[in-house]
Structure formats: C-alpha cells, structure tokens
Amino acid sequence: MTAPVAAPTVRPVPAVRAPVPRLEAITLCEIRLALKEPFRISSGIESHRRILLVRLAGEGVEGWGECVAGEHPNYSPESADTAWLAIREWLAPRLLGQRFADPGEVWPVLDRNVRGHNMAKAALEMAAWELAARAAARPLAELLGGARRRIPVGVSLGIQESPAALAAKAGAALERGYRKIKLKIEPGADVEFVRAVRRALGPDAPLMADANSAYRLEDAAHLAVLDELDLLMIEQPLAWDDLLRHAELQRRLRTPICLDESITSPERAADMIALGAGRIVNIKPGRVGGFRQSLAIHDLCALHGIPVWCGGMLESGIGRGHNVALASLPNFTLPGDLSPSERYWARDIVEPEWTMDREGWVDVPRDRPGIGVTPNVSRIKALTLRREELRA
Numbered sequence: 001m002t003a004p005v006a007a008p009t010v011r012p013v014p015a016v017r018a019p020v021p022r023l024e025a026i027t028l029c030e031i032r033l034a035l036k037e038p039f040r041i042s043s044g045i046e047s048h049r050r051i052l053l054v055r056l057a058g059e060g061v062e063g064w065g066e067c068v069a070g071e072h073p074n075y076s077p078e079s080a081d082t083a084w085l086a087i088r089e090w091l092a093p094r095l096l097g098q099r100f101a102d103p104g105e106v107w108p109v110l111d112r113n114v115r116g117h118n119m120a121k122a123a124l125e126m127a128a129w130e131l132a133a134r135a136a137a138r139p140l141a142e143l144l145g146g147a148r149r150r151i152p153v154g155v156s157l158g159i160q161e162s163p164a165a166l167a168a169k170a171g172a173a174l175e176r177g178y179r180k181i182k183l184k185i186e187p188g189a190d191v192e193f194v195r196a197v198r199r200a201l202g203p204d205a206p207l208m209a210d211a212n213s214a215y216r217l218e219d220a221a222h223l224a225v226l227d228e229l230d231l232l233m234i235e236q237p238l239a240w241d242d243l244l245r246h247a248e249l250q251r252r253l254r255t256p257i258c259l260d261e262s263i264t265s266p267e268r269a270a271d272m273i274a275l276g277a278g279r280i281v282n283i284k285p286g287r288v289g290g291f292r293q294s295l296a297i298h299d300l301c302a303l304h305g306i307p308v309w310c311g312g313m314l315e316s317g318i319g320r321g322h323n324v325a326l327a328s329l330p331n332f333t334l335p336g337d338l339s340p341s342e343r344y345w346a347r348d349i350v351e352p353e354w355t356m357d358r359e360g361w362v363d364v365p366r367d368r369p370g371i372g373v374t375p376n377v378s379r380i381k382a383l384t385l386r387r388e389e390l391r392a
Contacts, residue, residue: 004270004274005270005271005273005274005300005304006270017102018102018103018132018133018135018136018138018143019099019100019101019102019132019135019136020058020099020100020101020102020103020105020106020128020131020132020135021058021059021060021061021099021131021132021135022058022059022097022098022099022392023056023057023058023095023096023097023098023099023128023131023392024057024058024059024096024097024391024392025055025056025057025058025096025389025390025391025392026054026055026056026057026087026092026095026096026124026389026390027054027055027057027387027388027389027390028052028053028054028084028087028088028386028387028388028389028390029052029053029054029055029380029384029386029387030050030051030052030053030080030084030384030385030386030387031050031051031053031316031349031380031383031384031385032048032049032050032051032383032385033048033049033051033316033345033349033383034047034048034345034346035047035048035049035314035344035345036343036344036345036346038158039158039314039344040158040159040160040184041158041159041184041186041210041212044072044074045158046070046071046314049070049071049314049316050070050071050080050385051066051067051080051315051316051319052066052067052069052080052083052084052123053065053066053067053316053318053375053380054066054067054087054123054124054127055127056095056124056127056128056130056131057131058131059135061131061134061135062131062134063127063128063129063130063131063132063133063134063370064127064130064318064370064371064375065122065123065124065125065126065127065128065130065318065322066123066126066286066315066316066318066319066322067080067083067087067119067120067122067123067286068119068122068123068284068286068287068313068315068319069082069083069119069120069286070313075212075261075313076118076119076240076261076287077116078116078117078118078119078120082117082120083117083119083120083123086114086117086120086121087120087123087124088388088390090114090117091110091114091117091120091121091124092124092390093390094109094110095109095110095124095128096390096391096392097392100128100132102132103125103128103129103131103132103143103291103292104292106124106125106128106129106290106292107121107125107289107290107292107293110124110125110289111289118264118286118287118288118289118290118293119286119287121289121290122285122286122287122288122289122290123286124290125289125290125291125292126285126286126290126291126322129143129144129290129291130322130370130371131370133369133370133371134369134370136369137369138369139325139364139365139366139367139368139369139370139372140321140322140325140369140370140371140372141324141325141328141364141365141366142366144291144295144325144326144328144329145295145329146325146326146327146328146329146330146364147328147329147330148327148328148329148330148332148364149328149363149364149366150361150362150363150364151324151327151328151332151335151336151338151361151362151364152179152180152334152335152336152360152361153177153178153179153180153335153336153338153339153340153356153360153361153362154178154179154180154181154182154206154309154334154335154336154337154338154339155173155176155178155180155181155182155337155339155343156182156184156210156312156337156339157169157170157173157181157182157183157184158184159184159185159186159189159193160189160193162193163192163193163195163196163197164196166183166193166196166197167196167197167199167200167201168200170183170197170200170201170205170207171200171201174201174205176358176360177356177357177358177359177360178335178339178360179206179335179359179360179361180206180207180208180232180334180335181197181201181205181206181207181208182208182209182210182235182337183197183207183208183209183210184209184210184211184212185209185210185211185214186211186212186214187214187215187219190209190211190222190226191222191225191226194207194209194226194229194231195229198229198230203230206232206335207229207230207231207232208231208232208233208234208235208258209226209231209233209234209235210234210235210236210260211234211235211236211237212235212236212260212261213236213237213238213239213240213261214237215237215238216238216239216245217238217245217248217249219237220248220249220252220253223237223249223253224252224253226253226255227253227254227255231255232256232334233255233256233257233258233279233280234253234255234256234257234258235257235258235259235260235282236258236259236260236261236262236282237249237257240261240262241261241262242262243259243262243268243271243272243275243277244275244277246259246262246272246275246277246278247275247276247277250276250277250278250279251276256278256279256280257277257278257279257280258278258279258280258281258282259272259277259278259280259281259282260282260284260287260311261287262277262278263281263282263283263287263288263297264287264288264289265288265289265293265297266293266296266297266300269281269297269300269301270300273300273301273304273306279306280306280307280308280309280334281297281301281306281307281308282308282309282310282311283297283298283308283309283310283311283326283332284310284311284312284313285310285322285323285326286313286319287313291322291326294326295329298329298331298332299331301331302330302331307331307333307334308331308332308333308334309327309332309333309334309335309336309337310323310326310327310332310336310337310338311336311337312336312337312338312339314344316345316348316349316350317341317348317349317350317353317354317373317375318349318350318371318373318375320338320341320350320354321350321354321365321370321371321372321373322371323336323338324338324354324362324364324365324371324372325364325371325372328364335360338354338362339356340353340354340355340356340362341353341354341355342355347379348376349375349376349379349380349383350373350374350375350376351373351374351376352373353373354373
C-alpha cells in the first residue's frame with residue numbers, strides 16, 4: 001500500500017511582515033491583447049488573450065493582480081467570464097472593508113465554503129500580496145522569501161505545421177538565449193517533431209515536451225520513444241485529473257514526468273509524490289489559488305527533492321511580475337516560462353516592459369516595491385472591454 005505524504009503546514013505569514021491595508025475598492029477590468037503570432041497547443045489555438053485584471057485599493061495604496069483564466073474552459077474548468085462572476089458575487093465581498101495582518105490570511109477567507117474557482121481566488125489573493133508589498137515599500141519577491149536576483153528563462157513553442165518549422169523556431173529560440181525550450185506536442189505531431197529539433201540543435205540543447213493532456217495510457221509505448229531523445233521532462237501527458245495513470249506511465253518511462261494541470265493544491269502535490277505520478281512540478285500560482293498555496297507546494301517539493309519551475313499562461317506584464325517574484329524562491333531550480341514582453345506582445349501594459357538578456361536571464365526587481373513594474377493605466381483604459389468597481 002502506498003504510504004501517504006502529508007502536505008506541509010502552509011506558511012502563515014510572509015517572509016517580511018507586511019499588513020494589507022483596509023480594502024476600500026476592488027476594480028475589475030477586462031482587456032484584449034493580440035498575440036504577435038497564433039499560439040497552438042493540443043486543446044486549441046489562441047490569437048489573442050482576454051485578460052481580467054484586478055486592482056485593489058486601500059489607504060492611498062493600490063495593488064494589481066491578473067486572472068489567468070482563458071476565454072474557454074479548456075485548460076481548467078474556469079474561464080474569464082466565470083472568474084468575473086465569482087469575484088463579483090462571492091469573493092470580493094469577503095474582502096471589501098477588511099484589513100489583514102498579512103497577505104497570508106487572505107486565502108483562507110476566499111476559500112471558505114467556495115469550491116474551485118482557484119484562478120478567481122488567485123487574482124485577488126496575489127493582488128493583496130502586491131498591495132501589502134507596495135504599502136510596506138518592499139519588493140514582492142522579498143515578501144515571498146525569494147532571494148535570487150535573476151532567474152533563468154525558458155520559452156514555450158506552440159505546435160507547428162512541420163518538424164522542420166518547429167526545428168527552425170527552436171533554433172532561433174536557442175540562439176536568442178533561452179535556457180529551456182518547451183515543445184508543445186499532440187498525437188500526429190510528436191516524436192518526429194521532437195526528433196527533428198534534437199537533430200538540429202544537438203545533444204546538449206535543453207528540450208522538453210508538453211502534451212497538455214493529449215494522450216491516454218494506451219499511448220505509453222509510443223511516448224516511450226521520446227526516452228531516446230534525452231528530454232528534461234514530458235509535461236502533463238495524460239488527463240488533467242488523473243494521478244493513477246500518470247503513476248503507471250512514469251514507471252514505464254525513463255524521462256521524468258512533470259505535472260501541471262493535475263496539481264491544484266498542496267494535497268494533490270502530496271498525492272503525486274506518494275503515488276510516484278511525476279518527478280517535477282510546474283507551479284502556476286493562478287492554477288493553485290495564489291501565493292500561499294504556491295509556497296506550500298514549493299516547500300513540500302523541496303522537502304521531497306522534487307524540483308519545481310514556474311509556468312506561464314500568456315500573461316501580460318502584470319501577471320509576469322507576479323511569476324518572476326515567485327520564481328525567485330530557492331526550489332525553482334529549472335527555467336520558468338517567463339519570456340520577455342516582446343515575445344508575445346507588440347506592446348505590453350506595464351512600464352518598463354519585461355526584458356531578457358542574451359544569456360537567457362531576467363532580473364528580479366529587488367529595488368522597487370511590489371512587482372517592480374508600473375501598470376500603464378492609460379493603455380489599460382484604451383484596451384478595456386468592460387470595467388466594474390466594487391466598493392466597501
């Protein structure tokens with residue numbers, strides 16, 4: 001019988017004490033940003049992003065968050081529309097008019113008797129952390145306990161029309177300096193595509209594959225062919241809610257399985273470890289409910305020798321700022337999907353925009369409060385599709 005793995009006690013307070021000011025107003029704002037090129041994964045193609053931003057204001061300070069739910073419920077059960085409804089009707093009223101001794105207290109208030117809606121909860125919870133950081137004039141990374149001053153960056157490449165096209169894209173990414181190259185795959189666009197990239201880039205190129213739940217356990221023998229290509233990992237090959245079959249697949253593969261969609265809480269991470277369903281975890285704070293949950297998963301994985309990295313959800317520069325702060329923690333030992341603004345957007349909504357150096361590193365803004373960049377309010381206003389302000 002598999003021995004259970006206990007989830008760790010969630011950190012009750014941030015690394016640096018920082019109260020959350022009394023929340024006087026919560027503003028919801030949906031914008032639309034066009035991607036520089038369509039991004040295709042196994043569950044669909046995106047050419048633009050509907051992005052739900054949240055702004056928390058109190059005592060003369062504001063903090064920003066971003067909901068990573070997509071237009072359709074194809075990555076998780078949430079969407080931009082369900083998140084808007086959940087925040088307006090159930091979650092924001094719990095916060096308005098309240099003060100918190102520290103942002104670690106926000107998650108339990110949001111989670112009490114509200115099942116699911118992690119991305120909606122995360123948008124508010126992470127904005128509360130940013131508000132606390134700005135009120136304390138501290139960088140968000142410092143509040144979270146991050147010590148790194150720069151972070152290695154990976155890139156995610158969507159499914160291409162041919163192996164040659166994917167190899168060309170990957171070669172350009174390696175030349176640009178990216179320190180990990182993620183190749184999206186699906187049945188019919190997998191082994192030969194990845195093999196073409198490996199041949200073109202050589203044995204030392206840091207490659208991984210991401211299936212976004214496109215396969216079944218019956219495909220194990222086919223996926224095992226990827227072992228010969230020396231990948232860093234295969235991400236989320238099977239169903240988003242299936243740990244048992246991932247455990248069986250991992251026993252058949254030499255390549256580590258990384259779980260993404262399957263890890264929605266510290267308890268699910270503990271189950272993964274107990275079952276041997278994966279050897280790496282992709283922590284997306286929006287997927288797990290925010291920073292408090294992310295810290296618990298980070299600590300649990302560190303305790304059990306499981307490396308983690310920070311994935312991306314085609315965020316704007318606001319969401320990117322939250323991810324950079326989180327990825328500065330010590331067990332984020334693999335390059336995250338933290339591409340610079342110019343990778344996805346002709347123009348971002350923050351100043352300065354996020355940049356990456358030629359060696360594939362992004363700087364953690366430790367000399368500025370909060371996420372370290374400033375939302376461009378006039379640009380956000382010009383892009384706004386709908387807006388709603390909720391007051392205490």
